[in-house]
Amino acid sequence: MMTPDGRIRVMEIIARMNVGGPATQVMGLYKGLNSDEFDHRLYTGYVDGAEGDHFQLRGATPQVHRIPGLGRSVRPTHDSRALLQLISAMREFRPHIVHTRTAKAGALGRTAARLAGVGSARVHVFHGHVLEGYFSPSKRRLYIWAERRLASMTDRLVTVGAKVRDDLIAAGIGRPEQYVVIPPGVRLGRIPDREEARTALDLPLDAPVVAFVGRLARVKRPDRFLATASAVLRRLPTCRFVVCGGGELKEELERGIADMWGSFRLLGWRHDVETVYAAADVVLMTSDSEGTPLTLIEAGMAGTPVVSTRVGSIPEIVRHGSTGLLAGLDADELAEHTLRLLSDPAFARRMGESARHWTSDSFGVERLVADTEALYRSVSAAPGPQLTPGSTT
Template sequence: MKKTYKILHIIGGGEVGGAEQHVLSLIKGVDRTRFDLYLVCLAQGPFSDLAIKNNIPTQTFPMRFPLDLSPLPALVRWVKHQGIHLVHTHGSRANLLGRLGAKWLGIPTLTTVHSSLAHDYLSPWSARIALGLDRLTLPLTSGIITVSEYLAKEVALRGGRNLETIYNGQAAISFADPSSSREQFRKEWGIPTDALVIGTIGRLHPTKGQIYLIKTATELRLKFPKLHLLFIGDGPLRANLESELKRNAIPYTMTGYLPLAHQVLPAMDLFVLPSVSEGMGLVLLEAMQAGVPIVASTVGGIPEVIRAGQDGLLFPPGHVAKFTKACTSILENPTLAKSLAHSGQKRWPIFSINSMVRETEQVYTRLIE
């Protein structure tokens, strides 16, 4: 009979983004006959609430600021009391406390790198501090998972070892009738039925490059006067982006954070992801399932998901002219749009949650045994 191992996931948890969805999928998908899963959040917020609703054993050890080590003694006592066999960390704060705590207790620690640290912060100083701390604590890590080969190379350059790439997995999504969903959401937000909707999903943050979508839209409106932008998500740039949209008189809708954002995808004629940095781009798998044609930037792991010219069109990050050209090509050519969408629907299943979970379980077993 196989022994049951106790795995602790640690994450900031102040928002519900790609990393949080990844953790939720892992915890819900692992083989419960072999692993018991626990979750620690370092902020009280929507993710800890969501985890509790999903009946996941969840504790919160709040960090007041990025270098706050005061929760560490209580965290270590809790981990020891639970008899945790391995600590799995996600994000800078989790890496700091999790790696130090695991070293203190003499148990292995695993880190999943979801994004590029250099682009995750609004302040350059914050990014430098995060990178510096990561370099200091990297030697304490027993193993590292990256969600793309691009990130694996980046982490290796700053001293990461025992690296393995495991792509984010996406579960199959059940969409309602696309035409009725399209009509429903457009009616709900006052979007004209004949509008040409370009949409994006993600944090309103510089790393997601939404400002380039606005610049591109100013060009596209010369040819497509019924253009309407749809932003799903929230973040620190919301006021700035709205100001820019109004200044350029671009029709738009900002929904804020939506727990089931993928349900809105059928309301779009084109999905775009103009990021300047992206670990993998999990949202692309949702757009592929929805059968919406895609335009995305050639950063991070995106080209590992989207084959250029086959599953979507790609452009250099921040290059408005090429972004505009890619969007125009799809909006003017229904045959191309249909071909890209069809190819995406056939490709997304290779990035399955089952593969992600089974490969991660193998890493757990190897590091513990």
């Protein structure tokens, strides 16, 4: 199943390239896949105004095939047009593999692959722990119903962590033998030293600094972050909190820090996220639900210990007591862990070094590319449009 020039054609579809884990993984593959073996093309919609655009932030200018209507919002008329455009693109490109990411792109892409009749293998990636924290009970039931049916027309279901896989299987989405676990892969840019980083961000050189990096969205619980910060400031008034990111809850966050404004720096989205990690003593994550968040991997690679809620596949990234500290959903417990690291710099440095070694060895982009290339080879080698799934890895 190769092209006349010997390459496997891969059509990768993602709803939008907003700043976050999925876009980072897509670009890692775009840059890293062996172009002598794979003809890899990216199809995507447009980023909503409230979100950061990965291409703009990173200054990336890859060749992208735009599909209007493929973005975040669900609109039947636009979605129908996007479906027809995907079918047309598939019939023109005739991919051996259709690789979809995110819920909307997964639904439209896999449906288009079936309707196009081009015999493509179908691979879908679940990036987050989507069964928790994202939907109301009624929407969750609808999502599970839809994903069960989509799984029946999918050859491989990829998750970013074992916990995510196990919960999807427990919900009746797909069969165990369809699943492959491929953790994220990350490459950071140059990491500045602490003084350089703090000077660049206009932070005191001698103050304790805690960073929050990510979307300001409900599932990330910026309100819990503020409650944790307030608890820390009551006992450590010199602490500074840095927020790197944006989103629909930005104004709500600004109102929440009105009485603590001097203790906060709101940076918005930044292309040099390495600077934020280097400036911080602790990276704090307060989410209700996560898959395997890149923020915690990147913090580890920068040698910065983390404090996080124990949700999704986070325990597969953060080794509690060794590379970071995990807590329940209680702000006071998160604050206690944060204060423990801030009050014992030697302990925090040891933990940061352990995190650097662990994340660099386990979550490099080279490993992501190698795992994905192996997946592509396995599905492209099997006969027929509905391939027999391989074994779980």
